[in-house]
Amino acid sequence: MSRVPAVQSTPRSQTILGGSPTEKALKRFLEGIPGVDAVGAEARSAGFQTRSLKTSSKIWGLDTIMSMVDLTTLEGADTPGKVRTLARKAMRPDPMDPSAPSVAAVCVYGDMVAETRAALGEWHISQRPDGIAVAAVATAFPSGRASVPVKILDTQFAVSEGADEIDMVIDRGAFLAGNIGLVFDQIVQVKEACQRSDGSSAHLKVILETGELATFDNVRRASWLAILAGADFIKTSTGKVQPAATLPVTTTMLEVIRDWHGLTGEKIGMKPAGGIKASKDALRYLVAVAETVGEDWLTPDLFRFGASSLLNDVVMQRQKMKTGHYSGPDYVSVD
Amino acid sequence: MSFLDYAPAPESTSILNLKNTYGLFIGGEFVDGGGHSFATVSPSTEEVITTVAEANAADVDRAVHAARKAYDTVWSKMSGAERGKYLFRIARIVQERARELAVAESLDNGKPIRETRDVDIPLVAAWFFYYAGWADKLEYAGRGPNPQALGVAAQVIPWNFPLLMLAWKIAPALAAGNTVVLKPAETTPLTALLFAEICQQAELPPGVVNIVTGAGATGEALVSHPRINKVAFTGSTAVGRKIAQILAGSPTKLTLELGGKGANIIFDDAAIDQAIEGVVNGIFFNQGHVCCAGSRLLVQENIHDDVVARLQKRLSTLRLGDPLDKNTDIGAVNSRAQLERITEIVNSGDEEGATRWSAECEIPAKGFWFPPTVFTDVQTSHRVARDEIFGPVLSVLTFRTPDEAVAKANNTPYGLSAGIWTEKASRMLAIADKLRAGVIWANTFNKFDPASPFGGYKESGYGREGGRHGLFPYLESADWMKGGR
Numbered sequence: 001m002s003r004v005p006a007v008q009s010t011p012r013s014q015t016i017l018g019g020s021p022t023e024k025a026l027k028r029f030l031e032g033i034p035g036v037d038a039v040g041a042e043a044r045s046a047g048f049q050t051r052s053l054k055t056s057s058k059i060w061g062l063d064t065i066m067s068m069v070d071l072t073t074l075e076g077a078d079t080p081g082k083v084r085t086l087a088r089k090a091m092r093p094d095p096m097d098p099s100a101p102s103v104a105a106v107c108v109y110g111d112m113v114a115e116t117r118a119a120l121g122e123w124h125i126s127q128r129p130d131g132i133a134v135a136a137v138a139t140a141f142p143s144g145r146a147s148v149p150v151k152i153l154d155t156q157f158a159v160s161e162g163a164d165e166i167d168m169v170i171d172r173g174a175f176l177a178g179n180i181g182l183v184f185d186q187i188v189q190v191k192e193a194c195q196r197s198d199g200s201s202a203h204l205k206v207i208l209e210t211g212e213l214a215t216f217d218n219v220r221r222a223s224w225l226a227i228l229a230g231a232d233f234i235k236t237s238t239g240k241v242q243p244a245a246t247l248p249v250t251t252t253m254l255e256v257i258r259d260w261h262g263l264t265g266e267k268i269g270m271k272p273a274g275g276i277k278a279s280k281d282a283l284r285y286l287v288a289v290a291e292t293v294g295e296d297w298l299t300p301d302l303f304r305f306g307a308s309s310l311l312n313d314v315v316m317q318r319q320k321m322k323t324g325h326y327s328g329p330d331y332v333s334v335d
Numbered sequence: 336m337s338f339l340d341y342a343p344a345p346e347s348t349s350i351l352n353l354k355n356t357y358g359l360f361i362g363g364e365f366v367d368g369g370g371h372s373f374a375t376v377s378p379s380t381e382e383v384i385t386t387v388a389e390a391n392a393a394d395v396d397r398a399v400h401a402a403r404k405a406y407d408t409v410w411s412k413m414s415g416a417e418r419g420k421y422l423f424r425i426a427r428i429v430q431e432r433a434r435e436l437a438v439a440e441s442l443d444n445g446k447p448i449r450e451t452r453d454v455d456i457p458l459v460a461a462w463f464f465y466y467a468g469w470a471d472k473l474e475y476a477g478r479g480p481n482p483q484a485l486g487v488a489a490q491v492i493p494w495n496f497p498l499l500m501l502a503w504k505i506a507p508a509l510a511a512g513n514t515v516v517l518k519p520a521e522t523t524p525l526t527a528l529l530f531a532e533i534c535q536q537a538e539l540p541p542g543v544v545n546i547v548t549g550a551g552a553t554g555e556a557l558v559s560h561p562r563i564n565k566v567a568f569t570g571s572t573a574v575g576r577k578i579a580q581i582l583a584g585s586p587t588k589l590t591l592e593l594g595g596k597g598a599n600i601i602f603d604d605a606a607i608d609q610a611i612e613g614v615v616n617g618i619f620f621n622q623g624h625v626c627c628a629g630s631r632l633l634v635q636e637n638i639h640d641d642v643v644a645r646l647q648k649r650l651s652t653l654r655l656g657d658p659l660d661k662n663t664d665i666g667a668v669n670s671r672a673q674l675e676r677i678t679e680i681v682n683s684g685d686e687e688g689a690t691r692w693s694a695e696c697e698i699p700a701k702g703f704w705f706p707p708t709v710f711t712d713v714q715t716s717h718r719v720a721r722d723e724i725f726g727p728v729l730s731v732l733t734f735r736t737p738d739e740a741v742a743k744a745n746n747t748p749y750g751l752s753a754g755i756w757t758e759k760a761s762r763m764l765a766i767a768d769k770l771r772a773g774v775i776w777a778n779t780f781n782k783f784d785p786a787s788p789f790g791g792y793k794e795s796g797y798g799r800e801g802g803r804h805g806l807f808p809y810l811e812s813a814d815w816m817k818g819g820r
Contacts, residue, residue: 034606035604035606035758036606036608037758037778039778040612040778040779041609044609050661051662052341052662053341054342056340057341
């Protein structure tokens with residue numbers, strides 16, 4: 001597939017860049033966005049960590065975090081058995097407390113989608129409004145180093161298997177080489193591939209892999225790029241690269257979401273992924289969300305945690321809040 | 336319920352072990368004062384914290400004599416290394432008692448515990464550690480070989496950073512070999528008195544540090560005392576001018592650190608979100624009770640609306656309330672008098688045609704409070720653009736070109752601080768070169784370090800505090816160097 005000098009037009013890019021945008025216009029726009037001062041960004045994030053939450057806010061926060069988790073397994077060794085265990089965990093995060101909320105989604109590789117859907121059964125989102133979605137990583141996750149047709153097929157396959165959400169990776173190599181038109185077009189094409197035959201569409205989360213973009217300026221530009229190309233969610237990381245999600249990077253992305261909302265009234269979702277292991281840290285993310293974009297974003301529709309071990313810690317903290325004492329790792333399920 | 340209903344997380348005052356009354360600290364002991372004792376109140380509750388003695392002229396005289404005696408008999412004869420040991424000891428005790436000092440400072444001054452805990456008290460310790468290191472290295476300070484102390488230093492400090500200003504004054508004076516008589520502000524004497532206890536705890540020789548409490552009359556008696564060698568004052572320009580008049584023609588050396596009307600300049604290529612944070616920190620830190628506050632915001636006209644909108648949004652998330660609560664961003668105004676002054680100037684802003692906006696926040700029933708306030712449509716001739724308000728009030732002005740930014744920033748009788756926000760380093764350096772201010776921050780604001788000199792131009796005073804330069808006001812070249820070789 002050869003590259004066209006003009007990038008594909010999306011409704012969003014039309015709003016910002018006008019009729020038929022060129023790569024040059026897109027590049028100019030992204031380079032015109034104010035930069036990010038790293039020291040200041042980190043200082044602001046440090047401020048979120050000093051907030052002390054009310055007990056009632058904390059209980060609500062823990063339940064909310066639970067409902068925002070994309071419970072994830074992305075291993076070469078994933079088997080149907082592993083996926084079934086995870087699906088069960090997604091429905092009943094706390095085996096000792098059926099009132100604990102179920103998670104937002106189970107996130108797997110494309111070839112595990114059918115198995116996951118089957119395992120979720122009537123807990124699947126198609127069966128009940130508060131049900132669990134199936135998210136699939138696609139586009140040659142995690143490296144994104146594959147030909148465009150392969151990436152499109154990867155996405156189409158996952159959608160046809162029943163994925164409700166697609167977590168795609170951007171081509172970081174192209175972004176760093178300055179071929180942002182290529183990055184943009186790929187997102188647009190994957191977005192098209194998310195369409196189902198009935199006209200509905202799987203939700204698209206665009207992974208920036210911020211650990212490879214390295215600078216806050218790149219993160220901010222890539223966030224704008226992904227949103228302009230049609231992302232429903234922007235996501236920090238694959239979890240396969242260090243550093244994965246950090247609070248300053250997430251805040252930088254949230255600022256773009258805030259500015260986009262100010263510009264268009266449209267709400268884009270945010271998903272930090274990888275490296276968030278403790279409830280305490282997750283609560284700080286909620287503070288950052290509330291203080292940056294506002295409390296409207298404190299819903300699984302607009303904020304997710306890509307995590308696996310976080311869930312058990314939340315379960316333990318939740319048990320502690322309810323019973324007044326800590327249990328132990330043997331009182332939560334190992335998956 | 337809002338998720339952002341943070342818990343009241345007050346620091347306990349039980350760590351404080353305050354006496355009901357405090358005397359003057361003269362010759363290493365607490366003694367009664369000859370004046371009328373006065374109460375120091377908590378500005379957030381208007382409750383009396385403790386009662387403090389007032390030093391009259393006779394008390395000041397006793398304190399100066401105690402300092403003179405300590406200088407003549409002990410401190411001037413001690414080696415620099417030995418003096419350094421005492422300063423290191425004081426620094427460590429400050430660290431050990433950091434929480435207690437932070438609580439006392441928040442209680443007495445009204446500033447949030449977040450600031451005393453994370454800024455004031457750590458800097459106090461840092462200042463003593465830094466100058467402790469200089470005590471035996473004065474030969475390298477830049478005054479030539481074998482530099483000499485001046486003798487007795489009279490020091491008068493303000494209420495905005497009570498203990499930190501004490502450290503800025505006492506640490507270099509002692510390191511250079513002087514003894515001191517210090518007068519804290521009448522509304523915030525508490526931490527200076529706790530510092531007196533720390534001097535006792537550190538077994539500092541009696542008379543090296545003397546602390547006399549009182550108001551203007553005490554200060555006047557102190558700075559006009561004939562047997563002092565040096566006056567260091569931080570406070571208002573009006574009082575500074577009066578002190579300069581008193582000392583004119585006398586051999587007593589003087590340094591003044593006075594008011595300011597700092598300009599924070601935002602260019603259109605700045606990292607906007609961080610610039611907003613910097614502006615907030617520049618004027619709403621310590622309720623704006625900062626002499627180097629960035630109280631004038633100069634924003635490039637093409638981004639004015641965006642910056643103001645972002646600023647207002649950010650200010651709406653600030654939390655005003657109990658200074659001892661760890662979630663509080665904005666504490667209480669230090670005194671009723673200061674609140675009245677802020678209110679008066681703010682009203683003049685309304686009358687002169689500027690547009691006032693204040694963050695919505697619940698003002699507690701008791702105590703002295705002022706909500707974070709921003710004036711737009713401010714013209715350079717407005718009082719809110721010229722007078723030092725010393726409160727949480729920001730005046731927003733615009734500029735079109737870099738030259739205009741410099742001209743407007745320099746168009747003030749003061750010259751203490753300025754800030755530049757741009758991602759373009761060459762512009763940053765070029766502008767910094769042209770600004771007439773003692774401290775210029777780039778892409779940050781209100782950052783302090785003991786190694787960095789601080790002081791003003793024009794009506795903001797003269798002399799530098801901090802760094803090697805901070806030793807100069809307390810050191811003389813050896814006699815044989817002065818006569819001209």
